[in-house]
Amino acid sequence: MSAPSTGGASRDGYGKALLNIADDPRVVVIEADLGKSTKSCLFREKYPERTVSLGIAEQNMVLVAAGLASCGKVPFASTFAIFTERAFEQVRNGLARPGLVAHICGSHGGIHTGTDGSSAQSIEDLALYRTIPNMTVLHPSDDLSATELTQQLLDYHESSYTRTARNKTPRIYTEKTVKSLQIGKGTILSEGDSVAIIAIGVMVHKALMAAENLRKEGINVTVIDMHTIKPIDTELLDDLANNVQGIVTVEDHSIIGGLGSAVSEYLSENNPTRVVKIGVDDRFGESGGSEELLELVGLTIESIESAVRSIVEL
Known part of the structure; x- marks a missing residue:
């Protein structure tokens, strides 16, 4: 990609x-x-x-x-x-x-x-x-x-x-590559054998940036755009669980009931895998700039990198 x-x-x-x-x-x-x-x-x-x-x-x-x-x-x-x-x-x-x-x-x-x-x-x-x-x-x-x-x-x-989101974000796809998207199927943006980062929405770009930084440390990460949260792509989840050390989910959403929950619910019953969830903790937001608020609640490139390292270092 x-x-x-x-x-x-x-x-x-x-x-x-x-x-x-x-x-x-x-x-x-x-x-x-x-x-x-x-x-x-x-x-x-x-x-x-x-x-x-x-x-x-x-x-x-x-x-x-x-x-x-x-x-x-x-x-x-x-x-x-x-x-x-x-x-x-x-x-x-x-x-x-x-x-x-x-x-x-x-x-x-x-x-x-x-x-x-x-x-x-x-x-x-x-x-x-x-x-x-x-x-x-x-x-x-x-x-x-x-x-x-x-x-x-x-x-x-x-x-x-x-x-959908209010603010502009970098494009993840091109006019050509976007045609491969399919409802119900996650999209693999980069492949690695250490950890998989599954992200949605505005956090997909940050996941890609984290993966790029981690690659410089010798940690090769798979990045998934799980644009369909329901029905979640269970075939892809099984494939990831069988081939990486763990999974990090990243979402600009409560950690309760969102992407991380959907991934954990399936894997806990079908293919137990270590999952680290990054999202908004059990709290409300505040008024401020977009990046300022994402940093406030821990939705940063650095937090994604730390979560990946926590799995690799186990």
Whole structure:
């Protein structure tokens, strides 16, 4: 995998994807006041007749999506990640329980959201949606992967929740390599035989940087972009468990119920392996710059390197 290049925010990729699939007349876009922030506004500008703007009414947004899905449409509904949680019951009972298919996008997820403050920093969204049957959970690492994965949802068989980020991050993929992404399959970005780092979202780039530094110490690390948290790629997890000394999971999300939990839950019962989880401890965020806050909660390149060394030195 080539070195990351400058890119956009994953929310930009979501907006681009909506335009790319707009030729399909089934596609409808639903907003809850924040179309400019989630980038669904790009679709609205070109296709106002297929856009429903509901104002600050997230619960209504989800049930309108359910109604449209029941009529054969493919709804894409978006707001801030933290505000999707207000509609948890509607996602559960209105979408997933009857087996309807609509796609929820929660933008501005994680501590990385920064200056919006702790009330807007959703660090539990992935955990919530993982618990719902008939629900796929995605967290792209850059704008290109957000575009590709969102486009794949057009003909997907069940409802989904996709978390996107507010701020720009380096590109992990190129226009060519991103085509290899597949929902439900983790992507191997680099290979090594010491430890595997499994990361999601904005932390994938930091995982790659940590791997590069560790390589200079003679520690060869595998780096995985596990963009699909549910269903988790168990085949890949088994392969990693059988070939490395241990696994480090890295996420801008609570260590309770997120990526680290998903990996540990599977491996503890099927292929016991040492797992070190890096994420947000049992706490809320604060207001500050993105990198400042990531450092505050220990989501740094250095913390990833230390976790890898702790496994190698056992």
